[in-house]
Amino acid sequence: MSALRTLFIGGTGVISSACVRAAVTAGHEVTVVTRGRSRQRPPPDGVRALEADARDAEALRGVLRGVLGDERFDVVASFIGYSASDVAVDLEVFAGRTDQYVFISTCSVYAHPAAVLPLRESAARSAPLFEYPANKIVCEDLLLAAHRTTGFPVTIVRPAHVYDRTTLPLLAGWTAVERMRQCRPVVVHGDGTSLWNLMHADDFARAFVPLLGNPRAVGEAVHVTSSELITWDQIHLAVARAAGVEPVLVHRSSEDIGRVVEWMDVVLREDFRHSVLYDRSRLGDLVPGFAEQYTVASGMRETVEWFDADPARRTVDESLDEAFDVLAGTRAPVG
Template structure:
């Protein structure tokens, strides 16, 4: 269910063709909102903008270009998927404070302090800059800057914290389509820890229900929302579900989370292993369901896995394995076996 006055809303999306934002744009259009998207014009054919969306071409990091694109227009809501640092947050406050009645910042569930002391994670769970994961630390600092602007300047802020959100074109695996390809080929897949930590997965179409439902709601100003599904799996289950959809048996090797940064220090997912996905994450969504009574995620990962496998068949050019990621995964698996062989040899001596 979307806010009752949604058909009258004029909404600006900064970004709009990404994994999460594309679904939100589509649902906004379906509900009758007047939607404008600002991006660099490099729209992926995988997530083409729906008919009726106004597209403005500009680099959102360039004030002059962004102002030239939007002019003196105002918007009922501005949704920003592209803000990652405090300086950018302050720019957004200056640019859109006079131009919108609601500014929705897409933050991240990764800003919650790890390890989490109590599950499920609610909006009141402590947050902290994550030293192991610069992405999460940047999101935390950005959110802090915006919250300060809300308190001191009355900036009309709504904060949304998604967790691991995916769509058919973006599998929620560390390594993406390269991992899917390895599973299909029968190669070994490194899984952090013992594979039993719990993880929440949310399809972008389900996330969109919550976000679009908040647009135009004055009660959401000054509030923060977790928007996730209740679709929770162990990591072994996540990989196994993909394998079953491919019609193969997975070959999983369990690697200590701390080993990933040692073996692959430059890989984005190495920081995730120790700073985020290496910890269990289950979210309390009571608040979003209170503000958006129709919020009801429907797509389980079991069903989505089949859709992703079909997407791979239909889009071979965009789902090919990445050689650099392949090399990283091979190196991690090799390090696992090298360490194992050392301990086996010591045990035999």
């Protein structure tokens, strides 16, 4: 494929930074628009970095006009579209100015529990109580309506749970690892056997970049997910083994956890407790031969090594630590 003139809205997050690196490696000309530079995930050499509030149409137009004039982009990819107003800005600014607009959505848009597994991209979408996927559904619908009525060249990409070396794919984060290393129980929702999908950001990026400039992906929604089947108990075991310990796992219902840790309530009840399995046949058609390079085990080893390399990264949430003691029965509830 020839080099593409690409614009990434966002470029310093877990997913977007990996995609920027992969696009540069593939030889594409990459411009990113962010609110500021990231110390943790700075853009690589060769990337044109612009600073603007991408959710302000005039500010976005201004920064692009100042550097790029009225030229078109082969691809615009939005990693920070979270609301109808966000998408409205991009429809206004990029209509007629790009051959492909890629919107990063989420696999959390699907109705749970799923009526049929594996989930196809055409499966029912519904998230009445979970704001994040509910807003993504609204964004998807606006973009697809624009595609139907005006030909706006949208591609919707749905990732599942993506992590990189700086993130642990546990709601308790590093607090869970510290508890494991202290031989204290870590709480897992349900019975720990529900299936989940974890994908390393570098693997996501390797699947994502070949979708750019692909006319067969326009007007489509595509899963970019891992092929590895893994339960929540297995995820915790992979983290523990990377940390050099055997964990003590205690199982509690999502409802019980939500009563003690309020912010986990909707996430667990509406998303994490449900088994998920995604059909990847469309991705296989569009990116033939794609296969992940990371397993969850190898990814967790990389992540734990990153945290262990700097004590400042190994922070413990004291309120969550206390909540786990309550849920594990080693501390009496307060009040």
